[in-house]
Amino acid sequence: MPSEKVLMNAETMGRTIKRMTHEILEMTGGCKDLLLVGIRTRGDHIARRIADTIAGVEGTKVPVGLLDITLYRDDLITNVANAYLKETEIPFPVTNKKVVLVDDVLYTGRTVRAAIEGILDFGRPRYIRLAVLVDRGHRELPIRADVVGKNIPTSSDEMVQVHVVEEDGQDEVLLLKKDGE
Amino acid sequence: MSVKHKNLLGIEPLDKVEIEQILDGAKIFKELCAGNNKKFPALRGKLILNLFMENSTRTRSSFEIAEKRLGADILNFSASASSLTKGESFYDTIKTLESMEPHIVVMRHSSPGSAKFLADNIDASVANAGDGPHEHPTQALLDAFTIREKMGTLTGLKIVIAGDIAHSRVTRSNIFLLTKMGNDVVLSGPATLIPREIEGLNVKVETDFDKAIEDADVVMMLRIQKERQKESFFPSLEEFNMLYGLSRERLKRLKEKSIVMHPGPINRGVEINSEVADGARSVILEQVSNGISIRMAVLYLLAGGKINELTH
Numbered sequence: 001m002p003s004e005k006v007l008m009n010a011e012t013m014g015r016t017i018k019r020m021t022h023e024i025l026e027m028t029g030g031c032k033d034l035l036l037v038g039i040r041t042r043g044d045h046i047a048r049r050i051a052d053t054i055a056g057v058e059g060t061k062v063p064v065g066l067l068d069i070t071l072y073r074d075d076l077i078t079n080v081a082n083a084y085l086k087e088t089e090i091p092f093p094v095t096n097k098k099v100v101l102v103d104d105v106l107y108t109g110r111t112v113r114a115a116i117e118g119i120l121d122f123g124r125p126r127y128i129r130l131a132v133l134v135d136r137g138h139r140e141l142p143i144r145a146d147v148v149g150k151n152i153p154t155s156s157d158e159m160v161q162v163h164v165v166e167e168d169g170q171d172e173v174l175l176l177k178k179d180g181e
Numbered sequence: 182m183s184v185k186h187k188n189l190l191g192i193e194p195l196d197k198v199e200i201e202q203i204l205d206g207a208k209i210f211k212e213l214c215a216g217n218n219k220k221f222p223a224l225r226g227k228l229i230l231n232l233f234m235e236n237s238t239r240t241r242s243s244f245e246i247a248e249k250r251l252g253a254d255i256l257n258f259s260a261s262a263s264s265l266t267k268g269e270s271f272y273d274t275i276k277t278l279e280s281m282e283p284h285i286v287v288m289r290h291s292s293p294g295s296a297k298f299l300a301d302n303i304d305a306s307v308a309n310a311g312d313g314p315h316e317h318p319t320q321a322l323l324d325a326f327t328i329r330e331k332m333g334t335l336t337g338l339k340i341v342i343a344g345d346i347a348h349s350r351v352t353r354s355n356i357f358l359l360t361k362m363g364n365d366v367v368l369s370g371p372a373t374l375i376p377r378e379i380e381g382l383n384v385k386v387e388t389d390f391d392k393a394i395e396d397a398d399v400v401m402m403l404r405i406q407k408e409r410q411k412e413s414f415f416p417s418l419e420e421f422n423m424l425y426g427l428s429r430e431r432l433k434r435l436k437e438k439s440i441v442m443h444p445g446p447i448n449r450g451v452e453i454n455s456e457v458a459d460g461a462r463s464v465i466l467e468q469v470s471n472g473i474s475i476r477m478a479v480l481y482l483l484a485g486g487k488i489n490e491l492t493h
Contacts, residue, residue, distance in 0.1 A: 070486070071213075071221040071251075084489035085481065087209050090216070121218040 007152060007160070008173035013133075016149040017046065020131055021053040023147045027129060028098045031058050035097045035125075037065040039115050040086050042104035045164040046133055050102060065090035067101075072114035088118070095123035100147075104162035106132040109143035134173060136160045188300045188307040189479055191316035192357040200358060204326050204335075206478030206488040207471070214250065214474065224253035224484050227284040232299075233310070234260040234290045239445060239469060240310050240319070244287050247476035251484075256283070271295070272302065279303045285483050288312075306483040308476075314350050320444055321354035323475040325362070327468050328399055331440050336363040341393050343369040343425060344403030344452045345414075347376050351444045352403065356382050369393035370403075370425055373414045390425045394435060401442040402427050402452045418451050427453045432462060440464050 008016065028034050031054060038047030044066045051064045068086040101115055112130060119128060131147035136154040152175070154160060159176040163169075186194065213221070229248050233241050248255050258278075269277075278286065279302075287308045288299055293315035300307040311317040329335040340359055346352050346368050356379075359366050366384040368375055375386055387393040394400055405421060415421050422428075427441060441453075441462045449455045458465060482488065 071223040073223075084487045085206060085209055086489040088213060117222070121220070123217065 003177045005175040005177075006172055007134075007175050008150065010165075010171035013149075013171045013173065016133065017049050018053055020133070020147050020149050021050050021057065024050065024100055024129075024131055025054065025058070027146060028100065031060040031062050033097045033126070034062050035065060035092065035094060035099050036062055037067050037090065037099055037101050037115075037119060039101065039103040039111060040066055040068045040088075041167060042162050042164060043102045045166045046104060046162075047102035050131070063092050065092065067115055067118050069111060069114040069118055072117045074110060074114070090119075090122055093123055094119060094125045097125050099125040099128045101128060101130045102132070103130075104133050104164075105160050106130070106135045106143075106145050106148075107138055107160075109139045109141035112143050113141050133162055134160055187483075188296075188309075189318050189483065190296045190300060190307065190309045190312075192318045192321050192354045192361070193316065195318075195358075195361075197361055200322070200325070200361065202488050203322055203475065203478050203482065204329060206481060207322070207326050207474040208330075209488070210250075210477040210481075211471065211474040214477075220250055220252060222252040223481060223486060224248070224251040224284075227253045227484055228282065229253045229255050229480070230278055230281070230283040230286045230305075231255065231257045232278070232286055232288040232290075233258065234288070234295075235311070237289050237310065239472070240289065240317075243469070243472040244308075244310060244319075244476050244480075246473050247480055250473070251477055251480060253285075253480070256281070271298070275299055275302045279305070285480060308479055308483060311350055314348060314353070316354045316357075317350040318354050319472065319476055319479060320351050321358045322479070323468055323472040324351075324355055324401065324442060324444070325358050326471050326475055327442065327464055328440070330471070331464055331467075332398060332438070338364045338398040339367065339396055340364050340399040340401065341367045341369055341397045342401045342403065343390060343393065343427075345374045345405050346370050346379065346403065347374045347414075348406065349403050353382075355401070356384055360384065367393050367397070371415050371421070391431065391434075394431060397435060398439050399442060400427060400435065400439065401444075402447075403444065404446060405448055405451050407448065407451070422451055422454075426451060427457050429454060429456050429460075432457050432460065435462070442468060445469065 036047040036051055038044030047064050051062045054062050066089045068088045070083045070085045129146040132145045133149040135145055135148045135151050157178050161174045163172045165171050283305045285306045287310050289310040291313050293313040296307055296309035296312040309318055342352050356366055360383045368384055368386050369390045372388050443465045447453055447458055
């Protein structure tokens with residue numbers, strides 16, 4: 001049995017997302033031309049919550065897109081990734097917009113690399129920034145997040161799992177450690 | 182979920198879940214391609230051989246577009262340009278092609294079973310683009326996709342397939358697919374063009390076309406190959422049109438929401454009249470554009486991709 005440690009519960013996760021929202025608004029200078037794009041399947045829920053928080057603070061609804069990066073992966077052919085093609089919904093032009101990519105966990109950086117390529121296929125944004133709930137280190141590409149919910153130093157035999165109410169019935173961040181490996 | 186087969190040789194070996202998965206994948210690809218960007222790097226670095234031993238315009242170009250949209254490298258072979266005309270056996274051609282290390286081979290061939298023969302003798306995945314009168318799986322899949330999209334369901338429908346049943350690989354693949362999904366399939370046409378064995382495939386035969394189309398949700402017309410008339414399958418094209426052609430009068434008697442399909446190429450004034458082919462019920466051109474999405478999904482799955490189950 002792998003051991004399990006709760007790194008964030010629903011309450012701390014809610015607070016963290018609020019703080020991230022303010023940092024995003026500070027970074028982008030408000031909601032003008034701001035687009036949030038969540039990377040499926042956890043980043044999209046976090047992106048929606050950030051958008052809800054922005055609506056509460058600024059009274060503006062920021063468009064939220066969903067990006068599935070499966071077609072852009074570099075490990076599709078080797079089948080390393082257990083990735084399933086899902087729908088992408090970016091029903092607005094991204095050209096000249098401030099795009100903030102939102103994901104749950106930043107790890108090797110390969111997902112973000114694929115997501116950047118995916119966004120660029122939709123147009124030429126003014127810039128792309130990256131917001132993640134958890135940064136667990138171990139980058140394999142020169143990529144960093146602009147807004148981080150929580151930095152969690154991990155070893156590579158550990159796993160960080162973000163659960164959201166919409167998918168998993170509960171908000172929490174877990175650190176799983178595989179036994180005997 | 183992923184299709185567990187290495188090849189797409191026909192509809193017959195697929196189950197319901199696998200069929201739905203291909204249709205779901207096509208839906209995703211169709212939506213993706215409806216945007217500004219139509220090109221995705223999923224099959225980057227994969228070599229696809231298009232081996233067309235028999236003439237084909239729409240299937241071949243549809244596959245080629247699908248391959249290009251997925252970023253694959255493409256090599257086209259046609260029978261006239263290949264060494265087969267110099268006397269090389271099909272087996273030797275396959276072995277030569279294999280040494281070029283393709284990942285996927287798309288083949289159209291005049292002999293039934295040729296796709297299986299190819300698959301048995303090559304490491305690459307094989308997509309059957311029509312093997313004689315046997316099967317034409319991607320055509321049946323794009324038909325099913327079009328029906329599901331237009332009718333909102335792919336089950337419990339009455340689907341009439343009419344015309345030259347005997348010489349149609351499209352019909353066989355469609356019968357397999359549509360009956361697997363739980364539809365009533367009715368075949369109609371002159372008795373000389375309906376092989377007797379086909380009733381074993383869980384379909385009804387109604388040689389009276391007017392009776393056949395009563396309460397039909399989908400009417401799928403097949404091309405009458407004009408050269409067949411010389412082979413005495415029916416007396417004249419005019420008579421065929423009168424008895425089995427989809428005319429405006431027959432269209433009026435169809436259900437309000439029913440659709441008219443045709444795999445193409447159409448013979449205006451033979452199996453389908455112009456005002457029907459160009460009319461509001463006709464989805465003939467949509468079938469063609471849906472073919473690209475279906476072939477993207479098929480190639481993506483054969484290359485090892487997986488497709489998420491859609492919530493309908």
